[in-house]
Amino acid sequence: MPQPQIIDVRGLRKRFGTTQALDGLDLAVHEGEIHGFIGPNGSGKSTTLRVLLGLVRADAGEVSLFGRDPWADAVPLHRRLAYVPGDVALWPGLTGGQCIDILARAHGGLRDDRRRELIERFDLDPGKRARDYSKGNRQKVSLVAALAADVPLLILDEPTAGLDPLMERVFQDCIRERAATGCTVLLSSHILAEVEALADRVSIIREGRTIMHGTLDDLRRHARTVVTASTARRPALDGIVGVDELEITSRDHSVETHCHVDPDHLDTVIGALHEATVRSLTVSRPGLDDLFLSAYSGNDP
Amino acid sequence: MNLHGLRTLVFIQWRTGWKGIASWIVGAVGMMLLTAIAIKRLYPDAAALAGYAATQDNPTSYMLNGKIAGLGTLGGVMANEFSFLGAFLFPLMGVALVTRGTRRDEELGRLELLLSSPVGRQAPQVAAVLTAVTVALVSGLGCSAVMAAYGVPVEGALAFGIGFAGVGIVFAAIAAAAAQIVERSRAVWMVGMGSAVAAYVLRGVGDVYDLWVRWLSPLGWADSLRPFGALRWWPVAVTVAVSAAVLAGALLLNARRDLGDALIRGRPASPTASRSLLDPLGRALILRRGVIISWTLVTVVLMGIYGAFTDQIIKAIEKNPNLEGFLGSGLGTQLLERVMDLFLMILAFIVAGFVVQGVLALRGDEEQGLVEYELAGAMSRHRWLAVRLLAVVIGAVVVGATGAAAVAITTAMSTGTASDVGKMMAGSVWLIPAIVIFLALAAAIIGVLPRYAMAGWAFFAVAILLAYLGPGFNWPTALVNVSPFRAIGERLVGGHASIPGVTALLGLSAVLLVIAFAGFRRRDVPRT
Numbered sequence: 001m002p003q004p005q006i007i008d009v010r011g012l013r014k015r016f017g018t019t020q021a022l023d024g025l026d027l028a029v030h031e032g033e034i035h036g037f038i039g040p041n042g043s044g045k046s047t048t049l050r051v052l053l054g055l056v057r058a059d060a061g062e063v064s065l066f067g068r069d070p071w072a073d074a075v076p077l078h079r080r081l082a083y084v085p086g087d088v089a090l091w092p093g094l095t096g097g098q099c100i101d102i103l104a105r106a107h108g109g110l111r112d113d114r115r116r117e118l119i120e121r122f123d124l125d126p127g128k129r130a131r132d133y134s135k136g137n138r139q140k141v142s143l144v145a146a147l148a149a150d151v152p153l154l155i156l157d158e159p160t161a162g163l164d165p166l167m168e169r170v171f172q173d174c175i176r177e178r179a180a181t182g183c184t185v186l187l188s189s190h191i192l193a194e195v196e197a198l199a200d201r202v203s204i205i206r207e208g209r210t211i212m213h214g215t216l217d218d219l220r221r222h223a224r225t226v227v228t229a230s231t232a233r234r235p236a237l238d239g240i241v242g243v244d245e246l247e248i249t250s251r252d253h254s255v256e257t258h259c260h261v262d263p264d265h266l267d268t269v270i271g272a273l274h275e276a277t278v279r280s281l282t283v284s285r286p287g288l289d290d291l292f293l294s295a296y297s298g299n300d301p
Numbered sequence: 302m303n304l305h306g307l308r309t310l311v312f313i314q315w316r317t318g319w320k321g322i323a324s325w326i327v328g329a330v331g332m333m334l335l336t337a338i339a340i341k342r343l344y345p346d347a348a349a350l351a352g353y354a355a356t357q358d359n360p361t362s363y364m365l366n367g368k369i370a371g372l373g374t375l376g377g378v379m380a381n382e383f384s385f386l387g388a389f390l391f392p393l394m395g396v397a398l399v400t401r402g403t404r405r406d407e408e409l410g411r412l413e414l415l416l417s418s419p420v421g422r423q424a425p426q427v428a429a430v431l432t433a434v435t436v437a438l439v440s441g442l443g444c445s446a447v448m449a450a451y452g453v454p455v456e457g458a459l460a461f462g463i464g465f466a467g468v469g470i471v472f473a474a475i476a477a478a479a480a481q482i483v484e485r486s487r488a489v490w491m492v493g494m495g496s497a498v499a500a501y502v503l504r505g506v507g508d509v510y511d512l513w514v515r516w517l518s519p520l521g522w523a524d525s526l527r528p529f530g531a532l533r534w535w536p537v538a539v540t541v542a543v544s545a546a547v548l549a550g551a552l553l554l555n556a557r558r559d560l561g562d563a564l565i566r567g568r569p570a571s572p573t574a575s576r577s578l579l580d581p582l583g584r585a586l587i588l589r590r591g592v593i594i595s596w597t598l599v600t601v602v603l604m605g606i607y608g609a610f611t612d613q614i615i616k617a618i619e620k621n622p623n624l625e626g627f628l629g630s631g632l633g634t635q636l637l638e639r640v641m642d643l644f645l646m647i648l649a650f651i652v653a654g655f656v657v658q659g660v661l662a663l664r665g666d667e668e669q670g671l672v673e674y675e676l677a678g679a680m681s682r683h684r685w686l687a688v689r690l691l692a693v694v695i696g697a698v699v700v701g702a703t704g705a706a707a708v709a710i711t712t713a714m715s716t717g718t719a720s721d722v723g724k725m726m727a728g729s730v731w732l733i734p735a736i737v738i739f740l741a742l743a744a745a746i747i748g749v750l751p752r753y754a755m756a757g758w759a760f761f762a763v764a765i766l767l768a769y770l771g772p773g774f775n776w777p778t779a780l781v782n783v784s785p786f787r788a789i790g791e792r793l794v795g796g797h798a799s800i801p802g803v804t805a806l807l808g809l810s811a812v813l814l815v816i817a818f819a820g821f822r823r824r825d826v827p828r829t
């Protein structure tokens with residue numbers, strides 16, 4: 001069943017002077033999901049979010065937010081979302097609480113009960129001036145303002161940079177609670193673990209282009225499984241499709257085999273190992289870290 | 302006292318701040334050069350110098366320029382002409398250079414970073430003061446060199462330069478102390494500017510009434526060297542002693558406080574936003590309240606001083622018709638009105654400066670990411686820009702109206718004619734087009750080419766230069782009238798504003814505002 005799309009970006013391009021910040025980026029976010037938007041520093045995450053907010057105008061490509069053009073209809077669209085910018089700036093002379101009220105008002109209103117609850121959960125002192133806050137505390141102000149707003153979409157640009165692990169947990173709980181009420185969340189990050197813990201689906205970008213997208217299981221399925229085996233005879237694995245980085249070493253009376261296997265061909269490989277009499281066997285699912293490292297280093301897995 | 306790493310810090314100051322450092326030196330020496338050139342031309346011989354001195358031997362001049370010893374000499378005339386400018390340039394130089402390396406770096410967290418490396422606790426402060434002292438000395442001695450090159454006796458020129466360098470140094474020490482006492486670099490600036498105004502007024506009052514209060518003013522110490530009269534050097538010791546004492550106090554305070562702390566902390570603040578803070582216009586005004594108040598105070602004081610001396614200025618000019626040249630000749634009964642016009646032009650400079658600063662401050666907001674944040678809310682770009690410009694306009698009305706009232710009332714008190722208040726207030730209305738054009742121009746820069754925010758200040762400086770110096774240098778009228786301050790007409794009091802000029806300025810402003818709004822709607826935010 002095709003879910004309605006809150007965000008639909010196709011072939012997005014944006015150049016700043018000599019930097020091609022976005023180079024044909026695609027992004028689709030369905031209603032009600034938490035979508036992880038992952039890429040290394042400088043890959044174009046913030047620029048994409050700014051295009052979605054109508055702050056930056058795309059050179060080419062199609063962008064729709066709630067089915068409308070964010071550049072032309074910025075104001076009505078902004079009533080339906082809250083944004084946490086990456087480099088959080090606040091009014092240095094105002095208190096955290098004042099900043100929260102102002103920002104939440106800008107996001108179209110604030111629920112008082114939620115404000116109180118969030119300030120407590122994030123352990124924030126709202127009476128302190130913004131200039132006296134640490135980066136983490138400024139981030140909390142920004143998060144409280146966004147989470148307290150009654151909106152159907154949250155756009156968060158690396159929101160946990162500067163939060164300690166405890167606060168990161170609070171953040172995750174809050175996001176899950178908001179998602180449970182049907183709120184859609186677009187969460188950009190360069191930290192895998194955070195996205196892994198929260199996201200329903202992810203898009204991975206590099207150098208302004210989407211290189212993978214789908215559910216985490218989808219992505220895992222595309223990654224190769226690592227097989228390590230010890231057999232009595234040499235297995236007939238040479239030349240089999242879907243096997244990669246094959247290493248076979250003979251030792252006294254046994255043969256050690258190590259290889260990466262495409263999930264679709266796992267069956268064939270296990271068969272061949274079986275033929276050679278298996279003494280020990282490990283099959284490990286790919287870690288997402290491997291997935292990202294291979295994605296970032298440019299080898300399509 | 303721990304000064305570890307001082308050399309590195311001084312290097313960092315010069316490496317990161319050389320542009321500012323160079324412009325202070327070039328500014329001070331350049332203005333001295335312009336002064337010297339003009340005086341050489343206007344007063345080529347001893348008779349002309351003596352004639353000039355005769356016009357300046359009155360309380361007005363004492364108030365504005367101090368009582369200069371040896372006024373009839375070439376050096377004395379140059380000193381008299383440079384006095385007003387130098388009285389503010391050197392203090393601001395000291396304050397700017399020290400604030401930059403102390404409270405501002407602290408505010409921005411740079412000091413924390415530096416102090417985490419093997420750098421002594423007092424080293425940044427001392428590095429900033431050393432930088433300021435060096436720049437003040439180089440600027441002062443540069444002025445000496447210019448004077449000497451134009452034929453002023455070397456010893457006098459040297460004393461003059463050292464006198465002003467000393468003023469810069471005292472204010473550097475004052476800023477270093479203020480940076481320990483108040484929490485924000487803006488507050489350090491306010492303390493510095495306030496002290497500069499106080500020093501100026503005290504010196505003036507002391508010289509007019511021959512009172513001891515001139516000894517409370519660093520400017521008084523500089524004057525008391527009497528570079529072009531009976532030269533004496535011992536007042537340098539006063540400057541050195543006071544600077545050293547203030548600096549020692551600053552170092553002591555610094556050693557006793559935490560990083561980021563201050564002797565005087567801000568008011569306790571509310572954890573919730575008031576209704577007016579939630580309103581975009583209210584917020585813009587509240588956040589700039591301090592700026593508006595300080596501009597208003599400085600404007601009222603300055604314009605009040607001008608007005609209070611109207612009568613003396615008129616008498617001085619009547620005694621010496623040479624001076625009329627600047628205002629136009631053969632004025633007779635119109636002389637008073639021309640003097641009023643001159644005051645109004647200075648008021649226009651100030652309010653235009655306020656406007657340029659207010660609009661270009663939007664650039665700072667953008668660099669900090671605040672504009673992006675606000676525009677991600679449900680406010681259109683047009684409304685955002687309109688609100689922020691409106692806040693500047695409201696501030697300008699406050700500064701301008703109180704400044705106009707101050708100068709009108711004090712002028713009327715000085716002339717003893719109550720109806721002069723109305724006359725001057727009515728004349729001040731004609732300043733509006735000359736100020737609006739700067740609002741529109743700065744807005745257009747923000748809307749289209751935010752990276753070139755400094756161009757707004759460049760236009761402002763050129764406009765002042767043309768309007769203020771152009772007539773004195775006999776530059777072509779067509780050129781001088783390009784300056785908005787002249788384009789509105791020179792005879793505002795009495796209702797002779799230039800209607801074509803006013804129309805052109807308003808038309809151009811409208812065009813620039815359209816460009817500003819259209820450009821701001823179309824461009825990326827933030828744009829670097």
Ligand SMILES: Nc1ncnc2c1ncn2[C@@H]1O[C@H](COP(=O)(O)OP(=O)(O)O)[C@@H](O)[C@H]1O
Binds near residue numbers: 019047048829
């Ligand atoms: N306003 C801008 N002007 C010039 N270059 C920019 C601007 N914004 C972003 N860039 C460049 O575009 C690229 C993508 O930046 P960004 O979207 O901030 O990446 P990310 O958020 O993924 O770290 C970077 O190379 C960055 O330097």
Ligand SMILES: [Mg+2]
Binds near residue numbers: 157
């Ligand atoms: Mg970013």
